[in-house]
Amino acid sequence: MAEAALSSLRNLPSVDRVLRQPDIMALVEKHGRSETTLAIRETLAALREEMQPGTGVDDAVIVASVLSRLDARADKRLRPLYNLTGTVLHTNLGRAILAEEAVEAASAAMRQAVSLEFDLASGKRGERDDHVRSLICELTGAEDATLVNNNAAAVLLVLNTLAQGREAIVSRGELIEIGGAFRMPEIMARAGAILREIGTTNRTHARDYANALGSETGLILKVHTSNYRIEGFTAEVDARELAKIAHQHKVPLVNDLGSGTLIDLSRFGLRKEPTVREAVEEGADLITFSGDKLLGGPQAGFIVGRKDLIAAINHNPMKRALRVDKIRLAACEATLKLYRDPDRLAQRLPTMRFLARQVDDIRQMALRLAPVLNEVLGRGVAVEAAACASQIGSGALPLDTIPSFGLSLRPTGGGRAVEALSAAFRGLPWPVIGRVTEGALHFDLRCLEDEGAFRDNLSSLRFEAAS
């Protein structure tokens, strides 16, 4: 019927009539009635706005528009992608990639009931932390340990437990901002602690700590200034000496390590970051560090140290609000277990595998992929395999770079072409994220492992270089 095929402005079909169309009924099957109805309403409203008086609209146009609206709504916003930025632990791209062992443990915990707070030996109620406590103690030499949502939560909880309404002494050189809203003075205020800043930006001495200690002191906080470095005329008090000062005055020393690694990174040719075990040996009473930075596990905040202080933390009602769920707990346990065999860590833990990867291996990959990209992009883009430098990211060793290799894509047209090129790679089924500098798009291949999948993905690339 002509009337059914061509709806004029006056008689745009009703929602019900559209719903009865066979093509639409198939969409209801896939997306559900309410999603489909919503898409139809939006489509009809948009057409009513756009249509010129007296013109009509083909039913096929309505169906196509409903379909594209449904597809857009079903599109995942949180999508897997290739991190070729050169920053291995990229906070905006989700930091550490989990080991297979951790992924399996996490998905098992999602599918089945688990002994989360249940002691299988006695059949009685157990402790959520028990699953990782002994492992963390074994790997760090600490007396006791607990786990919260992230390191920011760990710092907040420690400050609130030990220094609410009391002073927390910190060197002015360590009052850092980590990014986003994590600024040490603000976290302190929210924890109810009174910030007692001492020393100067570049130099803080033992006597500055000693002079500030008093009846109001709740703790001394040492912060690993992971994301910046002060150079030149500087002085800080090392943790061992600081522990002595703290203990003479019977106050705890808390060391926020930030990234906190469990092994000496120099075995992978990287500069040494302080390990958690060393921080324990230096005498800090509590140490906090992240799960998804150098440790290579899921997002989590570890608090390790003195048994009595961990007990106080576990009695703080805030602990309940900051605790981790069974999925991450399972992933943490599996990740930590890998550290029992440090020799194979560089194969099994993706973060270490990426950081330890030999530059020649990366270079070979770049040399293989350069002609592939050249072919895909055609004449308008100059593709070159080139040396580059990776960094760890997430504040670890910010000034140190690791020699790496990658691809440099330079549109010959200049202008804004590099933005369009970068957008084209972001638009792939598996978006490819690089870095744009000086008119070129750079891909650092350090974190690329599945070369075949990467090539397949490129077949969807649409980029027309301006001539």
Ligand SMILES: *Cc1c(COP(=O)(O)O)cnc(C)c1O
């Ligand atoms: C990264 C960092 C934090 C915050 O850790 P999250 O795991 O991101 O919450 C706190 N302190 C230091 C020194 C850090 O480097």
